Amino acid sequence: MRMGETDLLAIRFLLKREQEGRSVSPKDLATHLGISSASTTVLIDRLVRSGHVERRPHPTDRRALVIAPTIASDDEVRATLGDMHRRMIQVAEGLEPDEAVTVLDFLEDMRTAVDSVRDGEGEQAPTAPVTSIDEARSASGS
Structure with a gap:
């Protein structure tokens, strides 16, 4: 959709x-996004100009x-996310069973790490810092 986060x-x-x-x-909207009223006005102006929302x-x-979101906004979000979800499913379905287990374990560990910080349990340092995906691949022999 060529938009910022x-x-x-x-819109979501x-x-x-x-x-x-x-x-x-x-x-x-400002409260939900955690931004100032001035930033919210700029955001709304931008989304009105792009045709994604309207003031009523x-x-x-x-x-x-x-x-309020416009119908065009709803249609664009559905089309964009639908295409993105189809591509994500294709990637996931392309994993070998052992790769899927590794990914699931990783995601579970990441969720636990995020939840522990959010819940005030403190930070947990990774056991072996990895600075890039390429470094991780070469370390694993892939």
Whole structure:
């Protein structure tokens, strides 16, 4: 979609809230993204210009606005993610069983590491630091 991460997170949030039947104010969006109101205004302006979101009058408060994704935004997200998911599935299906086990073990270890930091358990240093994928491959003989 040729967007930055914050733009994609904003659209995803807006699409989810719309699906739930909930409106989103600029303040709601700022809180969700953890950005300032000034940054939120710039973000919304950019997404309005690109045709991904629109400002609408608040249904009950004439002074307020809500931010809503456009139909084009929903279609583009579905098309982009659908294509990306198909490619990801092809890669995953191409793994040999032992490779899949290695990947799953790695992802589980990464989840545990992230959760332990998030849960305040402190940082766990890796046993053998790897500086690049190429270094890891040469160390494993691949």
